[in-house]
Amino acid sequence: AIQMTQSPSSLSASVGDTVTITCRASQDVRNDLGWYQHKPGEAPKLLIYAASTLHSGVPSRFSGSGSGTDFTLTISSLRPEDFATYYCLQDDSYPLTFGQGTKVEIK
Amino acid sequence: EVQLVESGGALVQPGGSLRLSCAASGFIFSDHHMDWVRQAPGKGLEWVGRVRKKTYTTETAASVKGRFTISRDDSKNSLYLQMNSLRTEDTAVYYCTRDTSTSTDSAFDIWGLGTMVTVSS
Numbered sequence: 001a002i003q004m005t006q007s008p009s010s011l012s013a014s015v016g017d018t019v020t021i022t023c024r025a026s027q028d029v030r031n032d033l034g035w036y037q038h039k040p041g042e043a044p045k046l047l048i049y050a051a052s053t054l055h056s057g058v059p060s061r062f063s064g065s066g067s068g069t070d071f072t073l074t075i076s077s078l079r080p081e082d083f084a085t086y087y088c089l090q091d092d093s094y095p096l097t098f099g100q101g102t103k104v105e106i107k
Numbered sequence: 108e109v110q111l112v113e114s115g116g117a118l119v120q121p122g123g124s125l126r127l128s129c130a131a132s133g134f135i136f137s138d139h140h141m142d143w144v145r146q147a148p149g150k151g152l153e154w155v156g157r158v159r160k161k162t163y164t165t166e167t168a169a170s171v172k173g174r175f176t177i178s179r180d181d182s183k184n185s186l187y188l189q190m191n192s193l194r195t196e197d198t199a200v201y202y203c204t205r206d207t208s209t210s211t212d213s214a215f216d217i218w219g220l221g222t223m224v225t226v227s228s
Binding site for chain 1: 153166207215219220
């Protein structure tokens, strides 16, 4: 199975900051990588698919980049509603695998 | 409104069985692959498995292979997860999710709120 390694596992940031989360795949997943936001008690939400395509309705402060094995999610001008846990997911091959998550907390 | 609603979660003893359901509405269910994802308490998201559109073929994670079966009934707009030989480590919130299933991209664009399964004696 492809291992997805996210870093950092958690970070503290302030409203208005720019944060970057990385995800590394143990083998080439081309651009078959998505990013999801998850808050406690809520359904996860799709942010980015195909590594860099913004899902409909997602604010433009979210952006994704990368291909192959190294990917990045950037959140610009962090807003209060962005404090959550973020996951990457590779859908290049089965079994589909998530990163372990990055918890973004308020500093 | 596009919606997925899971049901069937319960407290079950180790070795027991449970069937989860997911009711879809607001979209053409038969046009999409459908998946189950779970989250154990204090842990991250884990993909459980998929049932494809049209062919109804399935893929499952190694951790549940041979114990869990995913199926769908397009006439009822419903997705199912039959869970047998349950273990304490299967305790989790189980989410139903829709894959975009376009010709070029794949992503989980619609999620339910989840249903809790607790495996304990």
